[in-house]
Amino acid sequence: MSRTGTTSHPASDGLGLLSDDVVAVQRGPEPGGLAGAYRIFGETLRGLKTTFGQVVAGTTTVEYPEEKVPVYPRFRGRHRLHTFEDTGLEKCVGCSLCAAACPADCIRVVAAENDPEDRVSGGERYAAVYEINMSRCIFCGYCEIACPFDAITMGHDFELADYNRSDLIFTKEMLLQEPPVRTPLRREGE
Amino acid sequence: MPRPQPEEITFTIDGREVQAPAGLMLADAAKLGDVDIPVFCYEPKLGAPVGACRMCLVEIEGIPKLQTACSTPVRDGMVVDTTNDRVKAAQESVVEFLLLNHPLDCPVCDKGGECPLQDISYGWGRGESRFVEPKRHFQKPVELSPLIAIDRERCILCYRCVRFSQEVSEDYQLVLHERGADTFVGTFDGHPYSAPFSGNIIELCPVGALTSQAYRFRARPWDIEQSGSVCTMCPGQCNVSYTVRDDRVQRVLARDNDAVDDGWLCDRGRFAYQGAYVDERVTRPLVRVDGQLRPVSWERAEQEAVKLLGRSDGDGHTVGALAGSGTSNEEGWLLRRILTETLGSRDLDSRRDGALSAGLMAALDAPEAQATVEDLQYAHAVLVLDTEPVDDMPIVDLRLRKGHRRHGVRLMVAGSRPSSLDPIAEHSVRFAPGAGEAFVVALDAAIGGVGDVAGPAAAAGADPAAIEALAKDLREAGEDVVILWGERLTAGAPAAAEGSDPGANAARGLLKIAGRLGLTDDRAGAGLLQIPSSGNGRGLREIGFLPTAGPGYREPEDPGRDARGIAEALVDGELTVLHLLHADPLRTHGDRDLWQRALGAATGVVAHAQFLTEGILEHATVVFPAEAGAEKEGTVTHPDGRLQRLRPAAARPGEVRATWRTLARLLVALGGETSALTVMMVTAEIADAVPFYAGITHDEIGGFGVRWQERDAAAAFPQGETGPFTLDAPRSAASSNGALRLGTFRSVWSTPDVEHAPALRFLTPRQRAELHPDDARERGIGHGQRVRVSTGDGGAAVRAVAHLRQSAPRGSVFLEAGLAAESADAVSGPVVLVETERA
């Protein structure tokens, strides 16, 4: 058995390969013999050192979902739509810029004209329908960047699993609500 | 008139040598060299450039100052620079200047995403503004009309909308108020801008200042798809592009086709799409059970229809059929086959009244006598004969105005009712309502200089001197004369007038006139152009949906009954079943009384309809939901012979199915044969049967259509009736002793789709009686007073509001036909009494 060298294959000419193009691969020592047995023993001991090292290091398992790991402030989770604190009007004007920016094409906005008597948002128009399909969202945050009114921001909540795909289409009402369970935020220095 | 044939010149732009036709504006010529010059106010469709915005500044060698590319024609050897620092600085300054007062509220602006101001600010602007002073403020948005909202803060004063109103549609309603920085667009005194073509300014506005009330905030450009098709609401067949979101049409835009619509649309074509999504639309098949129309399954409805149509009473057939506006060639063809092949009936009609022989129709439609829409714009003279373009084929009204304004076409109008073209027409000759025949005979005599003019002129109730003057100018105008005439001219008379056939006589008269003016000898630029009474009148005529002609104007062995004949046969019981394809005779055909009796006597009425209009609601036995224009696939034929293609853009709501398929299924169920699995295969059947359509395919028709006269197969056009024609003495217009002659017209707004489109509903006409002030005074009627119009013998009366028009001819009164209520069709006599209404 040659340890290095070229395998001449009938197709190699067909591929236009010259023997210069073939790179020799360095192989390890042939298995077997006393040296081989020694090496196996040595490597096993090295592995066991790591294993027993961890036994004394103690447990670091987080008992999720009972316990939660705080997320970083810039973590991008479930979106929030915002309202003005003073007037209670929705910040979103239904401009669809977030939908244009979304690479997963998972935002659907249908705008409508505000009734001056009964305003929904501050501007001329508002989002009559605002839906995010969470099963398609990739949490890139482009929608947040695109929004000219800071109406949509990425929240911190990542527990979005559900039993039904259609429940993953979040409506405007859902997005305007506080999430049911808050995700802890990592504090300074934590 | 010879069309401009500019020579090619060579000029240099940004170091590139480019060939362009001489005289082309630099802004357009630059495109030929792949150079983009930003423009705001320049729009070639509006005619001469105005140079209002200064966005298009470029440097031209040898001229010290920067020049506006939109108003500088290219010349041979011109050297243009659009990229140097001087030009760049100018462009940045203009953008900055335009944005000084601009609110930049793109997120709430409906134009956002498809806005030239956004694009140009990004492409040629500085990206920041140094302006810190307060911007000007207006109330926003304001209703310019129920169709259009205006936001004056966003307006960049490019003048486009105003120019459209002043120079294209010539309604003169939009003006600029105030001066300088205070300038704003508006109407006199803030009246709503209401005009048949008003919607075009929405598309023209390069910013979000003018927005469509119907489309406002419906979608962004990235939410929608554009889908090209053809509007089928009137014979104009403008090319449109449907904006579709969520499988629904949200907006209709013009799809520029210079040979058809010149890039404009009327408001009906632009907004009537809304009717497809209202609750009143029929979306399930209906069958009459115990006197009530009830929703049933398609299978049941088809069985019922087959039962009705297939019922034979032993001798002869029992079914008649009418096809109306919105019918494609394929639908007409399949219904025609059902009648002629499986039911043995030739009683089918697509004209409104009166049949013309196949030979005469072929002579009038012969390729050598055919004028095109574009000819209207370059002719030496155009005679508009017995038609009101703005009602019958709105888009052609703009073409006539363009020809007159920009190419000096001499416009001559002859008709009964005052025309909106009168102010720009050189001659406006009036004749009595329904006296088109006599007028044609008189005009022929006057043009030929032979025979008696005064006699037929008196019969027509027209002024012989005016006819002579018109004839002289027509004769001397030049060799390119186009006669634009309405189908009504050849309407024929109610059966009473035995022996003479006024429709045929008028057609022969028209052919004689055409012969005398040299319109029939295959001269490009001259000829006849007929405006049919229904949207696809020409297509239905050519596939033989007529009692008197088979496919391709073939003479049938025994002609059938025309629309009126069908009604009479229904009354007499000779026919028992009526098949209505997009027609409701109570709305679409005159003589309401006759049709009411006919529908009442019919034992079965099968209808394809979008709305339950009166006749269908009360008399239909089976109703199949019809497709809206945007849902239909097939072909139609433009009045000048251009085959155009309808492509489905939106989903059919509810259970609506393709009408052609329903007809194909009926055909098979009734024992006919068709192997058509797609619309294209039906088109192929038509191409096999109509010699001059031979070999036509949807692919060949393509996006802009193809005129069959320009294909080789046109040689197979049959020989029509040839001269020399002798004219009968014309029927005299009903004398007016005390009574007034009744003239009717159908405005473009008197259709169910306008009534049902929420945006257009405000335009639904209410009946008014137009008459001359002197006639009114004699009867003690004042403007705006309520009047009754009746035949005076105790028959039906129409209530209307008197509308006095100085330009109305004496002795006549005009009422609108086709209305849902108080329609002129209720009064059938040629002479009527007009009385003030006693409260």
Ligand code: SF4
């Ligand atoms: S986070 Fe990204 S993928 Fe998710 S909705 Fe926003 S833009 Fe779309």
Ligand code: SF4
């Ligand atoms: S969330 Fe922001 S970007 Fe999206 S539609 Fe609303 S205002 Fe526009």
Ligand code: SF4
């Ligand atoms: S409203 Fe629009 S089209 Fe009219 S002048 Fe202003 S910017 Fe131009």
Ligand code: SF4
């Ligand atoms: S002119 Fe006729 S074809 Fe054109 S948009 Fe109007 S209704 Fe449609």
Ligand code: FES
């Ligand atoms: S585009 Fe030339 S001045 Fe406006």
